[in-house]
Amino acid sequence: xxxxxxxxxxxxxxxxxxxxxxxxxxxxxxxxxxxxxxxxxxxxxxxxxxxxxxxxxxxxxxxxxxxxxxxxxxxxxxxxxxxxxxxxxxxxxxxxxxxxxxxxxxxxxxxxxxxxxxxxxxxxxxxxxxxxxxxxxxxxxxxxxxxxx
Numbered sequence: 279x280x281x282x283x284x285x286x287x288x289x290x291x292x293x294x295x296x297x298x299x300x301x302x303x304x305x306x307x308x309x310x311x312x313x314x315x316x317x318x319x320x321x322x323x324x325x326x327x328x329x330x331x332x333x334x335x336x337x338x339x340x341x342x343x344x345x346x347x348x349x350x351x352x353x354x355x356x357x358x359x360x361x362x363x364x365x366x367x368x369x370x371x372x373x374x375x376x377x378x379x380x381x382x383x384x385x386x387x388x389x390x391x392x393x394x395x396x397x398x399x400x401x402x403x404x405x406x407x408x409x410x411x412x413x414x415x416x417x418x419x420x421x422x423x424x425x426x427x
Contacts, residue, residue: 280392281352281422284309286415290355295326295363295372299340302353302377310348311379317346318379330364332372336410337400338363339393341378352392353377354418374410 287305292298299322307315321342325331332338355375364370376396399405405421412418 280350281354281419283415283419285311285351285353286418286422287353287355288413288415288418290357290375292357292361294361295338295340296323298355298357298361298372298375299323299326299377302355302375303379306351306353306377306379311351312346313348314346318342318344320344321346322377330366330370332363332367332370333397333400335400335406336360336372337374337376337406338372339376339378339396341380341393343380343382345382347379347381350380350392351378352396352422353379354422356418 285305287302290298290301292301300319303312303315303319303322306312312318321344322340325342326340331340353376355377357373357375360371360373362370363372378392409418409421412421
């Protein structure tokens, strides 16, 4: 399963995107989804350097395709307070993060499918409102059950 209840964090304390990515990545590592946290975080950082992954609507979808990833995953993080994701954009604050990890040799383009499904749902106002108002892991899990491989 790409996401499970243990990959949903509702009270992420982070002062910046690096701290947020670190905390969500740590959860994936702690649950055995990564071989190496350091190598995975480096892949995500390189991707962020290419182009920041804030997608609007106070959402960011940082991701990394790395041999440090054992199996595809999505970690959901709801921040306690908004952070600036991209200093080059005027209104690039984020309070919701979907951290994706995919091994490079995984069959198909799973990361593209996950990104497409997430993006499609995030664009729907009703989905965003429900997600942002959710305050339990079960509620969030129910909403994210729409993300399939």
